[in-house]
Amino acid sequence: MVEVELYGLPRLYAGGERCQVPAGTLREVLLAVEARFPGLAPAMLQGGAVTELVRVALDGREMIESADYPLGEGAVLVLVSAQAGG
C-alpha cells in the first residue's frame, strides 16, 4: 500500500487527512485517491494527474509529476498546495 497524506488545500477539498491506496504508478495512485476523496476533483486532481494547484512530494522530499512514476509498497505521498508564499 501507499500512504497518502494531505495538507493545505488538498486536505480542505478532500475533507480528510490521509488514506492508504494500492501501490502502482503515480497515475494509478492518484486515481485511487480521487476515488477515495471525490471532493478533490476537478480542482485538485483530474484523471489521475494533479492540477497546477497541487504538488506531490515523494516521502516528503522529491516533487514528482510523471504519470508513470512507480510507487512501491510503503511509499509515502504528500499532497500539498502549490502556492507556498507567505
Added chain:
Amino acid sequence: MGIFGRILKVRLAGDRLECEHVPLDPEVHRAFVGGVGLGAYLLWRFAPAGVDPLAPEAPLIIALAPLLGTPLTTTAKLAVVCKSPLTGRISDGLSSSSFALAAKRLGVDAIVIVGALDRLSTVHLNEELHRCRLEPAAALSGASPAEVGEAFAGAHVAAIGEAGERRVRFASLANDGRHAGRGGAGAILGAKQVKAITVRGDAIATVADGEAMRERARDLARRSRGAATDKYRRLGTVSNLETFDRLRILPARNFQAVSIGRKRARKLSPEGLGAQGGHVRAGCAGCTIGCDHRFGGTRLEYESLFALGPLCGVEAPELVLAAAAACDRLGLDTISTGGTIAFAMECAARGLVPWSLRFGDDLVPWIERIAAREGIGDRLAEGSRRLAASIGQGSERFACHVKGLELPGYEPRTMQTMALGLAVAARGADHNRSGAYQADLRPGVDRFAADLEETPPRVIETEDHAALLDSLILCKFLRGAIADPWVEGAELLAMAAGIDLSGAELRAAIRRIVGLRHLFNRREGWTIAEDTLPERFLSEPLEDGEVVSRELLQGMVAGYYRARGYGADGALGGAQLERLQLGRWLEMEP
C-alpha cells in the same frame, strides 16, 4: 488613475515643514515603472552617498504606482523605500491600505520626506500645499498605530508605534493595520520625530483607456476569485506551517531544527489557531482575494506565525497570537523581532549571556522591552547582527541574518535555490523580493542540491517577477491567476498610464530596477562578501546531513552576477550601465 509626473517633497526642520511639488522626468515611469522601481530611483536621487539612515538628511520615500487608484483588484498598495537603519542597504516594504489610495489623491507619484523636527509631530499633507501643516503629537507618544488612527478618525493615517519613536532598527510603518515592516522604516520616521502622516486630496489622474481598464478590472477580479487564490482566501498563509513542517522547511529554535512534529504543527494550523477565539477573514482595501485571516481578533500570516512561534520555541497558539498583537501594537517587524529574540534565546541557552530568556518563553514582555529599549531590550532593538557583534564569543555563527536582515521562514539547507535567493537579495534575507522558494517546490528541481548552471537563472526569474509585481504594484497572490505577467503587465501599464512598452521592454525596465538597487548598495559599501549565508547553514548539517556547500554557494553567487550580465564580483561597468540604460539616471541632481 495613472500618473501625475511629479512628487511631493516634504522638508522638515525644527518646528516647520516646507512642501513643494517637484516634477519628474517624463520618461521616469517608462524607465522605473513605479512602486519599488520608482522608489529606488528616488532613493538614489535624494539620499546623499554614505548617509546615516537615521540622520535628518536621509530620505523616507512613499512611492506610489501607476495601477494605484484604478479599479484593478489588489492595487491599493504603496512602497516605503529608504536606506535601512538595520542593514545600511536599500529597503523597500509594501503595504496595502486606503492610505495608499488617499495618498495618490494628493496628485503626486511619491512623497519624499527629508529633514527632522525638534519635537514629536503629526504631518498633515494636503493636495493644496498651503494647507500642509504640522501638529504637535506629544499626546500621542507611545500610542499604537491603531490608537493614532482613532485620534484622527475619518482621516487616512500612516503611523509608527512606540518602537519607531525609540528608533528600534526594525520598527514598522503602519497604515490601516497593515505594516511596511521589513528594514526599519519606522525608525527613520521616529528619528525625524514624525509620529504620523495624514493625507487629504481630491486629485484624479486620467486613465489612458478607461473602457479597457474597466473590462480588465472585471476580468482580473473574476480570476482573483478562482482556484489559484483559494489557498490564500480559504486557509491563509498560516496553512504553510503544517506543510513546511512536513517538508522539513520550517525553521525552529533559531534554525537549529526544521520540524516541530506533527502534533505541535497541527496546533498552529488554521484549525488550531481558529480554536483560539474564532477565525474571521477580511481583506485589504480594494482586494477581491481576502487573504487577511484573524484568529481571536489578531491578524496572522505565516511569517509572523513561524517567527513568533517555532523559531522561538513557542508552541501555544495563544502565546503566538499575543506576540503578534504586541508587534502590531508597538509597530515592529515580526520576522526581525522573532529572529532577534530567537538568537538571544540560543545565546542564553549556550551560556553566552546571563539572561533569563528561554526557548518557549512568553515573548510579549521581551517585545515590550525591545520597543521601549528597556534594559536588555535596548540591545535586542539593534537587531541580531549588531547584537551578535556585541556578544561575540562566536555567536555570529548562528546569528541568522543576511546583510543584517533576519531570515524569513524558509530553511536554506533544505531549499537550496532559496539559499542563493537569500544570499543575493538586495535588501537582505528576504522572501518577498526573491521568491526562489517557488523554484524549490517545483517538480524537476532538487531542492536539496543546487546547481552552478541552473540555480542562478531560477533565482533571477523569481527576483524579476517579484520586482515587476512590486513596481506595478500588484499583489503577489495574483501570480497564479496571471498567465504571462510581462505581457499583462505591459497591457495594464498602457491602459492605466499610457505607457506603451512591449513585454521585452518591460522586462528590460525591471532589469534596470534590479540593477539600480544593486548600484545603490554598492554605493553604500556593498561587497560580494555580503552575499552569503550565516555560518550555521554552511557548517552545521541538519540531522539528515543537509548543508549549504560554501564553495557551491560562492560559485552560484558569481554565476548569478554573470547571468545578470554584471561582473562576477558584482561590478557594473560602463558597458553594463549602457545595456541597462541606467547611465543618465545616475547623474540626476536632487
